[in-house]
Amino acid sequence: MIEYSFSPTGEKFPLPASEDYKNEFERLKELVNHQRALGREIVVVMGLGFVGAVMAAVVADVTDEEGNPTKFVIGMQRPSVRSHWKIPLLNKGISPVSAEDPEVALVIDRCVKKKETLTATYTYDTLKLADVVIVDVQCDYLKESLGNVQNGRAEMEALEESLEIIAQNIDPKTLVLIETTVAPGTTEQVAYPIMKKVFKRRSIDSDPVLAHSFERVMPGKNYVASIRDFWRVCSGVNEEATRRVEKFLKEVINTEKYPLTVLDRPIESETTKIVENSFRATILAFMDEWSLFAERNGVDLIKVINAIKVRPTHANILFPGPGIGGYCLPKDGGLGLWAYRHIHGFEDDIFKITPLAIDINDTRALHVAQLTRDALRNMGRPIASADILVLGASYREDVGDTRYSGSELIVRRLTEMGAELRVHDPYVLHWWEFEKQDEYPASSHSLRSFFRGQEKLKDLRIEQDLKKALVDTDAVIFAVRHKHYLDLDPDEVMKSAGGPIAVIDCFGILDDEKIRRYFELGCEVKGLGRGHVKRIKDQVRDRKEQLLLEISMKDEKSESRLSAEQLEVLNGGWKLKPED
Numbered sequence: 338m339i340e341y342s343f344s345p346t347g348e349k350f351p352l353p354a355s356e357d358y359k360n361e362f363e364r365l366k367e368l369v370n371h372q373r374a375l376g377r378e379i380v381v382v383m384g385l386g387f388v389g390a391v392m393a394a395v396v397a398d399v400t401d402e403e404g405n406p407t408k409f410v411i412g413m414q415r416p417s418v419r420s421h422w423k424i425p426l427l428n429k430g431i432s433p434v435s436a437e438d439p440e441v442a443l444v445i446d447r448c449v450k451k452k453e454t455l456t457a458t459y460t461y462d463t464l465k466l467a468d469v470v471i472v473d474v475q476c477d478y479l480k481e482s483l484g485n486v487q488n489g490r491a492e493m494e495a496l497e498e499s500l501e502i503i504a505q506n507i508d509p510k511t512l513v514l515i516e517t518t519v520a521p522g523t524t525e526q527v528a529y530p531i532m533k534k535v536f537k538r539r540s541i542d543s544d545p546v547l548a549h550s551f552e553r554v555m556p557g558k559n560y561v562a563s564i565r566d567f568w569r570v571c572s573g574v575n576e577e578a579t580r581r582v583e584k585f586l587k588e589v590i591n592t593e594k595y596p597l598t599v600l601d602r603p604i605e606s607e608t609t610k611i612v613e614n615s616f617r618a619t620i621l622a623f624m625d626e627w628s629l630f631a632e633r634n635g636v637d638l639i640k641v642i643n644a645i646k647v648r649p650t651h652a653n654i655l656f657p658g659p660g661i662g663g664y665c666l667p668k669d670g671g672l673g674l675w676a677y678r679h680i681h682g683f684e685d686d687i688f689k690i691t692p693l694a695i696d697i698n699d700t701r702a703l704h705v706a707q708l709t710r711d712a713l714r715n716m717g718r719p720i721a722s723a724d725i726l727v728l729g730a731s732y733r734e735d736v737g738d739t740r741y742s743g744s745e746l747i748v749r750r751l752t753e754m755g756a757e758l759r760v761h762d763p764y765v766l767h768w769w770e771f772e773k774q775d776e777y778p779a780s781s782h783s784l785r786s787f788f789r790g791q792e793k794l795k796d797l798r799i800e801q802d803l804k805k806a807l808v809d810t811d812a813v814i815f816a817v818r819h820k821h822y823l824d825l826d827p828d829e830v831m832k833s834a835g836g837p838i839a840v841i842d843c844f845g846i847l848d849d850e851k852i853r854r855y856f857e858l859g860c861e862v863k864g865l866g867r868g869h870v871k872r873i874k875d876q877v878r879d880r881k882e883q884l885l886l887e888i889s890m891k892d893e894k895s896e897s898r899l900s901a902e903q904l905e906v907l908n909g910g911w912k913l914k915p916e917d
């Protein structure tokens with residue numbers, strides 16, 4: 338029976354049959370012979386995910402001073418039902434990752450169709466043809482409970498399997514560059530022994546030429562530049578590996594403008610990645626308690642942060658949205674804790690801040706459900722059976738990546754509380770974390786197991802039409818700072834909804850003027866870290882009372898003698914009741 342792999346747009350691609358492999362390898366050999374004759378280095382990128390697909394194109398785009406390509410790149414991807422579609426799509430010159438950065442599509446199209454320096458394949462035999470192998474497969478961290486990163490483990494199987502396969506196939510002189518974020522110690526204490534053992538079986542005496550250089554890619558507006566025009570760190574397992582990785586990176590990355598840091602050992606490069614992401618996770622987590630402080634004491638945390646940012650020494654202070662998602666920040670610190678015990682064999686508990694930060698970030702979104710419940714309760718509507726619209730599914734603004742987004746937790750908790758959820762996101766076509774929640778991000782990784790009543794979320798579909806999504810909704814949650822949401826007019830929102838709604842601002846999206854207008858329209862507003870909304874509500878109520886008094890004191894209530902504000906109140910606007 339033929340198995341198929343479906344792209345996110347629904348295109349159907351058959352998985353290769355066993356007889357296809359021979360022909361595919363012949364195709365690649367022919368291509369490589371031709372490319373070698375042109376003097377090009379052959380680079381295989383293993384894993385065509387968010388990192389590998391774009392890194393492959395960046396390398397394929399490299400030219401010498403005369404503008405001639407110097408590399409030929411073969412993207413190698415496992416032909417699994419879930420991922421095989423990436424291969425035929427890339428071979429058509431189409432990016433397998435959706436991106437805000439228009440350069441992603443352009444560079445892939447250019448390298449596949451015009452320069453002919455990029456192809457993709459499913460056969461591991463391609464490794465036999467490589468001068469350089471770049472490893473961009475995933476290395477996950479599996480959390481066994483919600484809000485306790487200590488209760489989990491690194492999932493290194495895909496990486497270990499890849500290294501074994503690489504060692505079985507490559508020429509011993511091939512540079513193997515691990516870009517995957519790994520538990521510190523992995524390159525020297527996991528990857529090197531795996532490769533050395535396989536080399537021994539193949540009667541190869543030399544050491545693998547193995548190095549580590551992590552990615553700092555940010556899938557967003559500057560996706561391509563965040564790979565090519567960005568600072569890199571690297572290190573090899575020996576002098577030869579360090580020399581080779583340095584040479585390679587200087588050829589493909591803009592190291593003149595963004596200098597390369599070469600460290601003594603791979604564990605230092607690996608630790609750099611984990612520490613820089615743990616640092617960011619920590620400064621975000623630290624704001625969670627101040628966010629609650631602000632909500633309970635009439636403080637607008639957004640204004641506080643802006644006031645602090647004026648000091649150049651504190652310019653990187655950040656407002657945490659409804660949870661800290663993305664693939665990296667929720668897991669990288671976990672890889673560090675795990676390595677300390679399971680790679681290096683220590684028993685004591687030195688990590689306090691790193692796990693606490695991840696735990697706080699992993700559960701911050703639950704508070705959004707509480708705010709929604711409270712806002713609806715103030716309007717006399719029970720959360721159970723309320724229709725709630727979440728604006729934004731991705732983990733950050735203006736990208737289509739939903740991995741570990743705060744919005745997922747919001748949807749799960751509110752569903753558990755009985756609400757009916759709908760979602761709008763202009764960048765996301767399918768929210769696989771729900772549609773395929775039994776198998777995505779992996780069968781053991783779905784957050785569904787931490788909540789009850791999640792079955793129906795398989796039917797959750799992303800609504801692309803915002804106006805349609807708003808019809809008859811009871812509450813709107815501004816969850817992501819997508820540019821589409823920043824200027825939404827309260828009057829328009831309420832008109833589309835068909836009446837007053839609860840509005841929850843998770844990311845400082847609403848300015849005071851909009852908050853005021855929502856209150857005037859009879860809506861209820863709450864926000865993460867936005868304690869001042871109560872003050873605005875009081876002001877609106879006082880103003881309404883004053884206007885009603887003014888109207889009652891007028892001898893003649895002819896419309897021509899009333900101000901616009903008085904008229905609005907007289908005509909049933911400003912639905913806010915005086916007793917609110």
Ligand SMILES: NC(=O)c1ccc[n+]([C@@H]2O[C@H](COP(=O)([O-])OP(=O)(O)OC[C@H]3O[C@@H](n4cnc5c(N)ncnc54)[C@H](O)[C@@H]3O)[C@@H](O)[C@H]2O)c1
Binds near residue numbers: 415474556
């Ligand atoms: N996504 C980001 O923003 C980002 C940023 C910096 C660093 N990183 C790191 O880069 C690494 C890769 O991340 P990603 O986002 O690209 O992951 P991803 O899951 O999108 O991609 C990994 C790809 O590797 C493939 N793969 C797995 N095993 C394979 C094998 N044996 N042979 C061939 N292909 C195989 C998978 O099918 C998948 O397509 C991770 O370590 C991640 O932490 C990611």
